[in-house]
Amino acid sequence: MEHIRVKQVMEAANGRLLCGNEEQVLANISLDSRNMSGLDLFVPIVGEKVDAHRFICQAIGNGAVAVFTSAHRDISQVEKAIADWESRGNDGKAARKAAWIAVEDTKAALQSLGKYCRNRLSIPLVGITGSVGKTTTREMIAAALSAGYAVYRTPGNSNSQVGVPITMSSIPSEAEIAVIELGMSEPGEMEKIARVACVDSAVVTNIGIAHIEQLGSQENILREKLHIQDGMNPEGILFVNGDDPLLADIQAEGGRRIIRYGMSAGCEYRAEDVRLDEGYPVFTAVHGEKRTPVRLQVMGTHMVGNAMAALAVAAEYGVDMEEAARKLGEFGGYKGRQQIHGFQGMTIIDDSYNASPVSMKAGLEVLSSMKPGARKIAVLADMKELGPDTVEFHREIGRYIAEHPVDQVLLYGELAAAIGEGLREAGGQSPFLLCGSLEQVKEWLKRETKSGDCILFKGSNSMKLGDAVSEFMGQN
Known part of the structure; x- marks a missing residue:
């Protein structure tokens, strides 16, 4: 945010200033109470499991100069929150100086502020x-x-x-x-x-x-x-x-x-x-x-x-x-999305950020197109949020591998096991190993891979195959 003050944010979000300076300049918005960039507005989002209002004073302590709140309706409630913060051994001076802006809903207020910024x-x-x-x-x-x-x-x-x-x-x-x-x-x-x-x-x-x-x-x-x-x-x-x-x-x-x-x-x-x-x-x-x-x-x-x-x-x-x-022609890809790395004579295809049947087949196509004669290894994890036909979509990948064989398949996750079922049912010749944990994947890679191998990592982000890539390549 450039050249925006608290009073403009209040107007954009239909907010009400409970305390603080309406002339305070703001430069950034943060949703994470632990990380501030300077002159931040902290927006506490109410989630299914955590209400970030509990972290308002922490956010201010880490550099926020203004906050949205739907949990505090007047100055007495603000003072109570600050007193609680101080009772745990923290300094409340910054919290008393910050601008507390009352809004009906913090997410909706953030969206209204975003629309205000868009209009500028x-x-x-x-x-x-x-x-x-x-x-x-x-x-x-x-x-x-x-x-x-x-x-x-x-x-x-x-x-x-x-x-x-x-x-x-x-x-x-x-x-x-x-x-x-x-x-x-x-x-x-x-x-x-x-x-x-x-x-x-x-x-x-x-x-x-x-x-x-x-x-x-x-x-x-x-x-x-x-x-x-x-x-x-x-x-x-x-x-x-x-x-x-x-x-x-x-x-x-x-x-x-x-x-x-x-x-x-x-x-x-x-x-x-x-x-x-x-x-x-x-x-x-x-x-x-x-x-x-x-x-x-x-x-x-x-x-x-x-x-x-x-x-x-x-x-x-x-x-x-x-x-x-x-x-x-100068664009070389984006982290976790078909990034190609050389490591100890091996070629690593890091496509670990996310997965769907279309993108997994595309990743396997890339693997198959790599250096002729090189051993091709596919490390495949669960594809998430695919609805009631999820298992069938995984079997479909197995059938694809049967038609486009690779030298070794590692399957990680309960859903990924269905890839092996599809591969076996289609009569595919590619050997596959079911891995019960990410540690088992990592151990196999450290033990079995060698110079010249081409290795694809592909799965939904929640399966954390990216961690396996980083550890395998010595980045952790």
């Missing part, structure tokens, strides 16, 4: 949503746009009801365009964050089965994702993946333009002559009469669609496609 921006915002590949597509779009703009992009994974408002508050004045990721996992969530972000253009990468437990069907997921158009600039563009059967025939709302990208014949931005060169995609990007050669530094044919989304957005915002393709 004059630069275009490009929103990204989809079931798979949002973060990689976000990074690739930012890379392509950087050929013509100073680009700000969503930091980390801040794509939620609380993350998007903070992103809106973090966009610096020197940015010329912003690429914002919008995620959702439950009905109504996309509408809320879309009305905070009010994007100028939107990209929908695909409609998969992530969060199908909460939403019930892919058609419901599609409807939710398309709420990214709520609050969108009426003259904006909706970019959709023309290769996705659920997106191929949709129309944009409100008469907006729709642009399709991908490898299908009907796409306005289309990839042709696609091939893999040692796992890295090489292709020609076609738009009208213009043909642009592209070579990526991220692996797998599934990256071609992400790249075409990036080129389409960049071109529509006036960036020369050849310059955008050059910048795309």
Whole structure:
């Protein structure tokens, strides 16, 4: 936040100052009472298990100069909270000096503040949503746009009801365009964050089965994702993946333009002559009469669609496609998402951040495309939030491996065991080992791997395969 004071935050969030200075300058928003960046507004979120209001004084002690609160209605309640803090041996001076802002609901107040920050921006915002590949597509779009703009992009994974408002508050004045990721996992969530972000253009990468437990069907997921158009600039563009059967025939709302990208014949931005060169995609990007050669530094044919989304957005915002393709060629991936590492003569494919059937097959394709003759090892963990057909989706991966064999499969997790069932039922020849713990995975890797091996790590983030990667490579 630049040039924002407590009184403006109060107005934006319809808050009431219980104590403190309304002229206090604010620069950052924090949800974590332990970490402050300086001149922070601490927003305590009420979760299912923890109410962060209990950490308000701790947040102030760590540097927050203002707080939202829905748990304190007057100065006497503030004084009681500070007295309790002091009774545990802490200094309450900073807590008495800080601005305590009473609001009805801290999450809703944060979203109102995010909308206020969005309204102060004059630069275009490009929103990204989809079931798979949002973060990689976000990074690739930012890379392509950087050929013509100073680009700000969503930091980390801040794509939620609380993350998007903070992103809106973090966009610096020197940015010329912003690429914002919008995620959702439950009905109504996309509408809320879309009305905070009010994007100028939107990209929908695909409609998969992530969060199908909460939403019930892919058609419901599609409807939710398309709420990214709520609050969108009426003259904006909706970019959709023309290769996705659920997106191929949709129309944009409100008469907006729709642009399709991908490898299908009907796409306005289309990839042709696609091939893999040692796992890295090489292709020609076609738009009208213009043909642009592209070579990526991220692996797998599934990256071609992400790249075409990036080129389409960049071109529509006036960036020369050849310059955008050059910048795309410099993009080397994002942590935990098909990062390629060399370690003691081995090739490590760290794709441990998340998993779905589509992305797991893509990871296995990358593994198979690696150095001919090298031993290929797939370390696969549970795929989460896939709904009532979860076990069948895991068996499907096993059948895929039967058709695209690797030299060794390690399966970690109760659901991942179904991958072995599918592999065995399909008559696959790839040997597999069921691991009952992450420690067993780590021990096998330390004991059995050798120089020349290619190893893929793929699973849902909650399975913590990233920890196994870090420890295996000596980073822990």
